[in-house]
């Protein structure tokens with residue numbers, strides 16, 4: 001399945017659509033991590049989804065690889081003001097992980113190997129808006145960029161795209177994650193410039 005973001009028309013300048021307010025374009029791919037890069041062996045990797053009843057759904061690396069894979073190209077926007085157009089990814093839609101999950105809670109908290117967390121409403125991760133990705137530009141995702149697998153939520157600022165993702169739990173309230181506790185906006189829409197509190 002291929003998805004080409006409708007905003008992608010090759011090289012553009014600041015006057016063109018696709019660049020949110022206050023952002024500049026970069027061709028490079030900066031690395032931004034709050035701590036050291038964890039090294040996770042795919043033999044031990046697990047993605048776990050925990051619901052409000054305490055029920056856990058988990059996927060091993062092989063199970064993850066055997067889920068329906070999507071390849072897509074999207075623009076990404078970091079709150080520190082860089083945007084990068086036309087990034088190409090491969091991974092599994094969050095819709096796929098939720099297929100057999102029973103939950104009525106409207107919020108989630110994602111967590112990573114290494115301890116990073118970020119909160120996301122269900123409406124921002126379902127219906128083709130978020131993926132667990134393991135390839136960038138046709139190659140296995142580098143550890144510095146979140147490999148072996150990271151969350152990707154391209155329509156929100158990039159801090160929401162948790163690197164080294166390990167799982168999520170359902171929440172009835174929109175509790176803040178790591179950066180949201182440290183001054184970043186609870187939601188993070190780049191088109192509304194939801195940068196800080």
Ligand SMILES: Nc1nc2c(c(=O)[nH]1)N[C@H]1C(S)=C(S)[C@@H](COP(=O)(O)O)O[C@H]1N2
Pocket residue numbers: 029030031032033034035078079112114116144145146158159160161162163164
């Ligand atoms: N686990 C984890 N995920 C994270 C971060 C982090 O420090 N730890 N930083 C976030 C921020 S602020 C940004 S801008 C992007 C940077 O991703 P990159 O290093 O691949 O550019 O990852 C996000 N995901």
Ligand SMILES: [Mo]
Pocket residue numbers: 032078079080158159
């Ligand atoms: Mo960031």
